[in-house]
Amino acid sequence: AQSVTQLDSHVSVSEGTPVLLRCNYSSSYSPSLFWYVQHPNKGLQLLLKYTSAATLVKGINGFEAEFKKSETSFHLTKPSAHMSDAAEYFCVVSAGQNDMRFGAGTRLTVKP
């Protein structure tokens, strides 16, 4: 069985400060891990994915995530938040393309 736990339902940061969205996973297999972002009234958009290559994964819009097997974590970070980053973020674990398990989501608020 596989699952993800997003440790924070809501994160609030000031514009220009770092962002950290935390995700722990559980998987019986070597997982693929993803982060998706969902802006209001928009479809989910893939930010980045880990598929057993480099453990530090760079994505779009300056986001990156590090796969840490020993900690079963895949936290999402960004050095400097922008107002346009305000959205809902989902961590996803997959053992196959048609078996995507989404976390409950973390709502990111960016204050001016």
Next chain:
Amino acid sequence: DTGVSQNPRHKITKRGQNVTFRCDPISEHNRLYWYRQTLGQGPEFLTYFQNEAQLEKSRLLSDRFSAERPKGSFSTLEIQRTEQGDSAMYLCASSSAGAISYNEQFFGPGTRLTVL
């Protein structure tokens, strides 16, 4: 626009009525997925098609739910005898199946269903 489209974007219905949603995937994608997302939760997998074949159904997909993809292009999701618990956002995604695993799933904007 070459993304995934879904219609309608919003649907309000009374309990007991039937509703049907449509998804148009990216044209060259042969895989199509349906998810359900309730408030405060992440999307949950319902079913997926490869071309016109429905290859997997979640146990979340009760007998009142049926999905089709008759020509391997657009798909419909029908809910019969709707219940208030069916109120949710229904998301469609598509991807291409190829030699590379874990191809990105591209999501549509969703159809928000409200059952009164």
